[in-house]
Amino acid sequence: MLHSLILMVAQTTVLLAISPFLVGVIRKVKARLQLRRGASVLQPYADLAKLFQKQPVISTATSWIFTATPYIVFTSLLTAGLLVPTFTSQTPMNFAGNIIALVYLLALGTFFLILAGLDAGSAFGGMGSSREAIVASLTEPAMILSIFAIALTNGSTNVSTIVHKTALLEGIVTDPSPHLMALAALFIVALAETGRVPVDNPATHLELTMIHEAMVLEYSGRYLALLEWSAGLKLAVFLSLIANVFAPWGIATTMTPAAMAIGLLVYVAKTAALAVLIGVIECMFAKLRLFRVTDLLGVAFILALLGLLFFYILRS
Amino acid sequence: MLNLLWILLAGYGAGILLPLCLPRRPEAQSLTAGVPAIVATSAGVVLGLLGLTSSEPVTGSLASTIPLLTLAIRLDSVAAFFLFTISVVGLAASIYAIGYLRHLAGRASIATLGALFNAYLLAMTFVVLADNGVFFLLAWELMSLLSYFLVVTEHEKMEVRYAGLFYLIMTHIGTAFIVMAFLIFFQSTGSFSFETFRQPGQPLTEGMRNLVFLLVLIGFGTKAGIVPLHVWLPYAHPVAPSHVSAVMSGVMIKTAIYGLIRVYFDFFDGQFPWWWGFTVLFLGTISALLGVMYALMEHDLKRLLAFHSVENIGIILLGIGAGMIFQSYGLKELAALGLLAGIYHTINHALFKALLFLGAGSLLYATHTRNMEEYGGLLRRMPWTGFFFLIGAVSISALPPTNGFVSEWLVFQSLFLSFQIPTVFLKLMLPIAAAILALTGVLALACFAKAFGIAFLAQPRSAHARHAQEVPVPMRIAMGFLAAFCVALGIAPMVVVPLVDRVVAPLAGLSIERKVLALDGWALAPVNVEFSSLSTPMLALLLAALAMLGLGLAVALGGRLKARHYKTWGCGINLTPQMEYTATGFVQPIKRVFSTIYQPTVKLETEFLDESRYFAKRRRFEFHIEPIFxxxxxxxxxxxxxxxxxxxxxxxxxxxxxxxxxxxxxxxxxxxxxx
Amino acid sequence: MQVFSSIGSQLIDLCSALLLLTCFAIVAQRRLSACVDLFALQSAFLVLTATLVAYLTGNQHIYIAAALTGVIKVIIIPRVLRKVIDRLNVKRELVMYVNVPTGLLISGGLVMLAFFIAQPIIPLGSILTRDSLAIALAIVLIGLFTMIARQKAVTQLVGFLVLENGLFLGATAATHGMPLIVELGVFFDVLIATLIAGIYTNRLQDAFDSVNTDRLTILKE
Known part of the structure; x- marks a missing residue:
């Protein structure tokens, strides 16, 4: 019991600590590829600290939804983060929910963000909310199918169990194609859900292109800090998911301190590598028009479906 | 238990007679109709619970002089469950009506309305209790007719008369199919008693069984609003007074689910080919998806909710259909799981849909309009209604840790466990159904974000909304009651699952309570703890604890800075409600992405100034979507x-x-x- | 019948799956030059698959076929096509008969169809892997579908080439490669077909000021 509690606290701390770092890595990679020096990878921490210190301004048009939303989003993402293994494959909260719970916890945050976008009564927020609604509705089927395709090989839909079994090589050994397709699908989903190019651009403040930034436009001070941190958390959750489900090597499968230490190092390395990849992608591709995003997410859905198909065909 | 039944009957009887006989003051009439209804429905709630927990079904019968008709009732666990559902929603609606009927004073006779409402609840109670074909049909017909009378309460409006007529025709077509199915049973058994339907002397032939399957599916499907038989539902449900809409959408369509379960799993004893289940699953998927899609395009709040009933019936059928497929492959545990998921969702939908309809009624009461574009900013004016509506919206969007999430999660699990079916076709189709369910879930989220966001947030969009006030106490109590149920059924599945299991066990032939509940009931783990698990109490606890962490972080890192309040930045000009995003604008991307389904026609007419073509004098924007069916x-x-x-x-x-x-x-x- | 190590057959399956993935990318891609690049990538995967098959079966002539594929389909044909695109100055497909998400869904359906058709054939023996034949069939179907769904002559040509890639994959995977002389003939055919189609596209541009093949309906009068 105490053991689980310590692990939970550790995992929460790791997630909270690593998320600004991952954002920093992406920004740094982008800057370097654009031949800029770029800010230090630790800059996001300083940004957060600064935002927390600022006095928030709240619109008089808003209701309690507006001030409650940052806390709800932050909470739902942290809870989702506890369902995904990070440095150890046996997360204590594994029993609390499987992938469906994970997806719907993320949806809880999305729901309140959409509401908050509408609350201030400015057209920007409404536009962001409206776009978020369509992007979210297209990503989730692909996400559920892709993780399900992987879940089948391990006989479990609990993320931690999947990772633990894969790390110990206990799953059904099949050809790599279903995994490959599911990975591609999940990666596209991750880009869309975390608001990255080519779906959304976190660095823009141009009304034609904003999605996530438009929804949080009216926020300031500690509320904005919480939302920025949450955006980082979402990134961390998705990167942990991808890194640990598809490449669980090095993750701590036992409870010894040595294994945990190695697991932590490997975890940071893996997620940082994925963050670098995202940075490269952001430099290589242009942002898609909103109505072309459907093409991309359509690809993700079909890939996940094919992964599933291949799994069944290969096993029969 | 029989005493309770008598209380129930006496209550409804008093509720029918008293308002018609006693003094003619509207306040008194709404009380004389409401109080007996509250007594009767409370008795129904207790009776339902007792019926669920008792081991033997309670039966009783009265002979009548009409040939073939025996007034036989049987309270087994299935009937008890539906009685409970009807009574809980009926109870909330009756409390609500005491406050709400004032709103209709002058436009409709409150005495008649109250009496009809009691009779309607009574008819529904008999539908689920009846143990005789003719008696069942009698109650069914009575329920349909009474609901028709309630739908046309405001019959001076053309729209209402049209909706009523449409409903009347469709429901009778449905009834005709049910009558045919029962006649086929009668032909082979020589009796209308449900007991003989269960054990016919000479079993029906294969062809006849298939015919009965289709007849029953169409007959009950019309009432349930399965696509493509749903067309009447979005007309009829919204025009009724809101507490009647709540009962119609919340529980009347569930009597059709009751009928389907009764025939397929009870009369046919779960013996059917796989394509029966697949048909049900297929129709469920289509209903779920199209229901939510049409709901998204709807800006009349009550019509939006009516379309969501189509969606949720679809989700219930997904669970039942999956259960039927598993049943025909002899996968008993999974069949029980599918049924459990469907039935769990049945009560959940009854609760949150009734809550939302009551919420919509409160908005109608406060603003006198059903058009969402004229709401706005109501959360500050009607904080209680807003809060309860939010709980309903969160529940119907299946967000954790509310009840909608738990049952939808169970439906997902039963679809995922399809990998145990031997045929590749079904192995693929069920996960695809799960993906469509995921799409449905997120679209429902978008729809309720729209409904809540446009109605309750930002600035008021009309004078009606600006002058809105919080509704009377009885209405708030009713909504609060249902909202509390929604949350409780979400975080306490360990209480609900054993009860629902008592419904499922006799139908599927085995009890899976122990298989579904793990860790002393703290987690749900359908069939296999390894495959999947969910613990909503734990999730609720985590959410609460981490919210504290968030607050703590904000205080620790930022101190106690007081927020400054200022109007929203509007690029230098004063923001007016006209600049807010409208419901139409909100769903525009969705409309465009799914234009294949909507077939939208958009008309934009611009009148220019005479002097210059660069300045528009007036713009007219019109869009409507093609009602394909x-x-x-x-x-x-x-x-x-x-x-x-x-x-x-x-x-x-x-x-x-x-x-x-x-x-x-x-x-x-x-x-x-x-x- | 030689029994291969499961790793070898898994690798072939993986390569075939990559071929299929590029197919989907082509269906989803609107830019003509990107379609051509993707085709080149697909051909490169094909070379990899063929080399693997050659190594595993020890059939020397498949090496030659693989090398020819590399030269013709990875280098020459894409170069020809890029030239055509440059000359025509058409960058992207704006109007399609079937929009992209629907096209993807149809392609997904075609893959399922291919697997269902190929399933009874697979146990008949003499096939290297379990699913590369089905994938080959799927690629053929998707190639054909692309030809139907697109308007521009260049993408139709890419569709045809994709179809041919599918045939080649089927041939190597199912029959350990056709006799060398047949393969040489096929390569020659494809090369000529591409050149002719390139010229035809240019003529189309000259005649109608467009490379939309639906303009050809005007010719009937």
Whole structure:
């Protein structure tokens, strides 16, 4: 019991600590590829600290939804983060929910963000909310199918169990194609859900292109800090998911301190590598028009479906 | 238990008679109708719970002088469950009505409305209790007719009369199919008693069984609003008074689910080929998806909710359909799981849909309009209604840790466990159904983000909304009651699952309570703890604890800075409600992405100033979506019957002698036939 | 019948799956030059598959076929096509008969169909892997579908080439490669077909000021 509690606290701390770092890595990679020096990878921490210190301004048009939303989003993402293994494959909260719970916890945050976008009564927020609604509705089927395709090989839909079994090589050994397709699908989903190019651009403040930034436009001070941190958390959750489900090597499968230490190092390395990849992608591709995003997410859905198909065909 | 039944009957009886006989003051009438209804429904709640927990079904019967009709009732666990659902929603609606009827004073007779409402609840109670075919049909017909009368309460409006007529026709077509199915049973058993339907002397032939399957599916499907038989539902449900809408959408359509379960799992004892289940699953998927899609385009709050009923019936059928498929492959545990998921969702939908309809009624009460574009900013004016509506919205969007999430999660699990089915086709189809369910879930989220966001947030969009006030206490109590249920059923599945399991166990042939509950009931782990698990109490606890962490972080890192309040930045000009995002604008991307389904027509007319083509004087924007089923399925049918009727007009000469001749010829023919 | 190590057959399956993935990318891609690049990538995967098959079966002539594929389909044909695109100055497909998400869904359906058709054939023996034949069939179907769904002559040509890639994959995977002489003939055919189609596209541009093949309906009068 105490053991689980310590692990939970550790995992929460790791997630909270690593998320600004991952954002920093992406920004740094982008800057370097654009031949800029770029800010230090630790800059996001300083940004957060600064935002927390600022006095928030709240619109008089808003209701309690507006001030409650940052806390709800932050909470739902942290809870989702506890369902995904990070440095150890046996997360204590594994029993609390499987992938469906994970997806719907993320949806809880999305729901309140959409509401908050509408609350201030400015057209920007409404536009962001409206776009978020369509992007979210297209990503989730692909996400559920892709993780399900992987879940089948391990006989479990609990993320931690999947990772633990894969790390110990206990799953059904099949050809790599279903995994490959599911990975591609999940990666596209991750880009869309975390608001990255080519779906959304976190660095823009141009009304034609904003999605996530438009929804949080009216926020300031500690509320904005919480939302920025949450955006980082979402990134961390998705990167942990991808890194640990598809490449669980090095993750701590036992409870010894040595294994945990190695697991932590490997975890940071893996997620940082994925963050670098995202940075490269952001430099290589242009942002898609909103109505072309459907093409991309359509690809993700079909890939996940094919992964599933291949799994069944290969096993029969 | 029989005493409770008598209390229930007496309550409804008093509720029918008292408002009609006693003084004519509206306040008194709403009380004389409401209080007996509250007593009766409370008795129904207790009776339902007792029926669920008792081991033997309670039966009783009264002979009648009408041939074939026996007033037989049987309270087994299935009936008890539905009785409980009806009574809980009926209770909330009755409390609500005490406050709400004031709003209708002057436009409708409150006494008649109250009496009809009690009779309607009574008819529904008998539908689920009936143990005899004729009695069942009698109650069914009574329920349909009474709900028709309630739908046309505001009959001076053309729209209401049209909706009522449409409903009346569709429901009778449905009833005709059910009658045919029961006649087939009667033909082979020689009795209308449900007992003989269960154990017929000579079993039905294969073809007859398939016929009965289809007849029952169409018959009950019409009432349930399964696509493509749903067309009447979004007309009829919204125009009724809101507490009646709540009961219609919340529980009346569930009597159809009751009928389906009764026939397939009870009368047929779960013996059927796989394609029965697949048909149900397929229709469920289509209903879920199309229901939510049409709901998204709807800006009349009550019509939006009515379309969501189509969606949720679809989700219930997904669970039941999956259960039926598993049943035909002999996967007993999974069959029980599918049924459990469907039935769990049945009560959940009853609760949150009733809550949302009551919320919509409160908005109607406060603003006198159903058009969402005229709401706005209501959360500050109606904090209680807003809060309860939010809980309903969160529940119907299946967000953790509310009840909608738990049952939808169970449906997902039963679809995922399809990998145990031996055929590859079904192995693939069920996960695809799960993906469509995921799409449905997120679209529902978008829809309720729209409904709540446009109605309750930002600035008021009309004078009605600006002057809105919080609704009377009884209405708030009713909504709060249902909202508390929604949360409780979400975080306490360990209480609900054993109860629902008692419904499922006799139908599926085994109890899976122990299989579904793990860790002393703290987690749900359908069939196999390894495969999946969910613990909503734990999630709720985590959410609460981490919210504290968030607050703590904000305080620790930022101190106690007081927020400054200022109006929203509008690029230098004052923001007016006209600049806010509208419901139409909100769903525009969705409309465009799914234009294949919506077939939208958009018309934009611009009138320019005479001086210059660069300045518009007036703009007119119009868009509507094609009601595919009405256009391509119902209109041709109607046209066909109209032509047919035109042809048959020849025999209607208007001459009395000719009609007498017809009767004469028919009589002779029948006599000859009898020889 | 030689039994291969499961790793070898898994690798072939993986390569075939990559071929299929590029197919989907082509269906989803609107830019003509990207379609051509993707085709080149697909051909490169094909070379990899063929080399693997050659190594595993020890059939020397498949090496030659693989090398020819590399030269013709990875280098020459894409170069020809890029030239055509440059000359025509058409960058992207704006109007399609079937929009992209629907096209993807149809392609997904085609893959399922291919697997269902190929399933009874697979146990008949003499096939290297379990699913590369089905994938080959799927690629053929998707190639054909692309030809139907797109308007521009260049993408139709890419569709045809994709179809041919599918045939080649089927041939190597199912029959350990056709006799060398047949393969040489096929390569020659494809090369000529591409050149002719390139010229035809240019003529189309000259005649109608467009490379939309639906303009050809005007010719009937």
């Amino acid at each position: 009405e256009k391509y399925l119902y209109d041709p049918l109607v046209a066909f019957f109209a032509t047919l009727a035109g042809r048959l007009k020849v025999i209607q000469a208007g001459s009395l002698h000719l009609y007498l001749t017809y009767i004469f010829i028919t009589l002779i023919a029948l006599l000859l036939l009898a020889v």
